[in-house]
Amino acid sequence: MNVSLEMKKLKRTGFYPAFLFGAVLAAAIPILQTAFRAEYFTNQLLPGLEILLGANWQMLAMLNVFFLVIGACMMYHIEFADRAIQKMESLPLSAGRVFAAKCFILLGALLFVILIEAVSIAFCTIHWFSAGQNFVQELFQIFGFEWILMVPAVILMMMVASLCRNMWISLGIGVICIFTVTILPHENLILSFFPFSLPFQSLPDAHDSLHVSSYLAASCTETALFGILEALIIRVRRNCA
Amino acid sequence: MTNMIETHHLTKQYSDFTAVSDLNLHIKKGRIHGFLGPNGAGKSTTMKMFLGLTKPTDGSFEINGKMFPKDRQQILREIGSLIESPAFYGNLTGEENLEIIRKILNLPKRFVKDALETVGLYEYRNRLAKKYSLGMKQRLGLAGALIGKPPILILDEPTNGLDPAGIHEIRTLIRSLPQTYDCTILVSSHLLSEMELLADDVSILNHGRLLFEGTLSELKQYAVHAGYPVENLEETFLSIIEEDNLKRGGKR
Numbered sequence: 001m002n003v004s005l006e007m008k009k010l011k012r013t014g015f016y017p018a019f020l021f022g023a024v025l026a027a028a029i030p031i032l033q034t035a036f037r038a039e040y041f042t043n044q045l046l047p048g049l050e051i052l053l054g055a056n057w058q059m060l061a062m063l064n065v066f067f068l069v070i071g072a073c074m075m076y077h078i079e080f081a082d083r084a085i086q087k088m089e090s091l092p093l094s095a096g097r098v099f100a101a102k103c104f105i106l107l108g109a110l111l112f113v114i115l116i117e118a119v120s121i122a123f124c125t126i127h128w129f130s131a132g133q134n135f136v137q138e139l140f141q142i143f144g145f146e147w148i149l150m151v152p153a154v155i156l157m158m159m160v161a162s163l164c165r166n167m168w169i170s171l172g173i174g175v176i177c178i179f180t181v182t183i184l185p186h187e188n189l190i191l192s193f194f195p196f197s198l199p200f201q202s203l204p205d206a207h208d209s210l211h212v213s214s215y216l217a218a219s220c221t222e223t224a225l226f227g228i229l230e231a232l233i234i235r236v237r238r239n240c241a
Numbered sequence: 242m243t244n245m246i247e248t249h250h251l252t253k254q255y256s257d258f259t260a261v262s263d264l265n266l267h268i269k270k271g272r273i274h275g276f277l278g279p280n281g282a283g284k285s286t287t288m289k290m291f292l293g294l295t296k297p298t299d300g301s302f303e304i305n306g307k308m309f310p311k312d313r314q315q316i317l318r319e320i321g322s323l324i325e326s327p328a329f330y331g332n333l334t335g336e337e338n339l340e341i342i343r344k345i346l347n348l349p350k351r352f353v354k355d356a357l358e359t360v361g362l363y364e365y366r367n368r369l370a371k372k373y374s375l376g377m378k379q380r381l382g383l384a385g386a387l388i389g390k391p392p393i394l395i396l397d398e399p400t401n402g403l404d405p406a407g408i409h410e411i412r413t414l415i416r417s418l419p420q421t422y423d424c425t426i427l428v429s430s431h432l433l434s435e436m437e438l439l440a441d442d443v444s445i446l447n448h449g450r451l452l453f454e455g456t457l458s459e460l461k462q463y464a465v466h467a468g469y470p471v472e473n474l475e476e477t478f479l480s481i482i483e484e485d486n487l488k489r490g491g492k493r
């Protein structure tokens with residue numbers, strides 16, 4: 001797996017600026033929201049973190065999934081745009097490793113966005129509320145949970161992007177998946193296991209409904225499943241070419 | 242003389258259409274082998290099979306004693322290739338493109354500069370590949386094929402898109418390669434006058450079938466014997482193809 005090589009390929013594509021901009025945008029949302037509605041928020045009798053997550057989580061999750069889709073599309077677009085992929089396929093290189101390296105980079109970029117979001121939430125909590133005991137630990141758990149729940153969607157979206165020569169098609173599929181998630185009823189547990197639904201689940205809510213381990217198990221199962229599926233796809237594509 | 246590439250009844254079928262049919266090709270070590278045939282004859286398809294870009298429907302081939310698909314990775318390590326139009330990362334410069342290939346092949350750093358100088362792109366190394374002219378893209382593709390001094394070169398119409406001076410330059414370059422370092426070259430082209438100056442051996446493909454394989458002088462003898470014109474390769478080639486098409490019942 002050659003992550004640094006795959007990172008070099010992304011030069012000048014706007015991938016890195018896009019994630020930087022995305023992180024700033026995502027971080028601005030809780031801050032602006034709380035600044036404008038400070039009184040309404042602080043008058044509630046709940047812990048600060050809970051209020052903030054309740055007000056911002058859906059929006060942050062939506063942005064995260066959106067960045068995920070765009071990132072995956074960009075990463076494979078450079079391979080198809082000038083047929084670089086053909087050159088790569090004629091070099092002694094494993095397609096599976098390239099795929100894994102790309103997933104790794106996207107997960108890294110998303111981790112960066114999530115970290116900035118966590119910092120923003122932390123700032124809001126400390127500035128407008130008061131941080132309780134174990135605050136940092138709690139925050140890490142919440143955003144770590146989010147990151148783990150994004151893994152299946154990353155692999156699935158990368159798979160779609162690697163199959164569509166035209167970036168607009170993979171982007172379209174990604175956007176449709178996001179919209180489907182927003183339409184689906186939120187109470188249904190099975191539907192919330194859909195890879196694109198998982199990132200919308202927040203740790204405190206999952207705690208309340210005692211589904212934390214189910215979500216983690218779903219994420220791990222789907223990750224393994226999509227991993228195997230991708231390995232199969234690579235094999236089938238080679239044999240049918 | 243040993244064969245670097247050998248195919249045994251190599252066949253490629255697309256649903257209802259045979260692109261390459263029962264091909265038995267012998268590419269000798271240290272030679273420049275010209276691969277001739279009209280559009281759609283199956284030249285690129287054959288070359289793609291050698292690289293594992295497309296899978297044979299039937300038959301087999303051996304490259305430098307290695308079998309496909311068992312030793313695919315090992316085979317790819319020994320082949321430098323340029324297939325059809327050049328393939329590159331448009332968002333990277335010429336130099337960065339070669340740097341990617343160099344890293345994958347695990348070559349020393351200086352190989353990038355060498356390759357750029359060999360194809361005459363050094364001056365433009367910092368320009369984005371998508372801003373290259375067609376000829377420059379072709380040169381970049383060629384540099385990507387030559388970079389590791391691989392023992393086998395597979396070049397599909399390497400002079401495509403080059404100006405007359407460029408064609409001459411690249412032909413001289415390819416011609417000189419087997420002397421500079423030990424390599425075997427399979428090169429396809431439509432420019433028969435070029436081929437005549439470039440190749441040691443030729444094979445002629447039509448509708449996926451091999452019509453002739455041998456040295457240029459053997460081709461001349463064969464043509465004289467069969468009553469084809471022999472003034473130049475072009476004439477000979479055209480009449481061989483025409484005759485074959487007639488035999489096939491005028492089917493194109």
Ligand SMILES: Nc1ncnc2c1ncn2[C@@H]1O[C@H](COP(=O)(O)OP(=O)(O)OP(=O)(O)O)[C@@H](O)[C@H]1O
Nearest residue numbers: 255258259260278279280281282283284285286287
């Ligand atoms: N993926 C494919 N599906 C169906 N037919 C194909 C496919 N790829 C190639 N062919 C057909 O196989 C035949 C041989 O194509 P190929 O590209 O090998 O020809 P070529 O000898 O390289 O021609 P040219 O001189 O024009 O480059 C053509 O008739 C082409 O239409």
Ligand SMILES: [Mg+2]
Nearest residue numbers: 284285325397
């Ligand atoms: Mg061709």
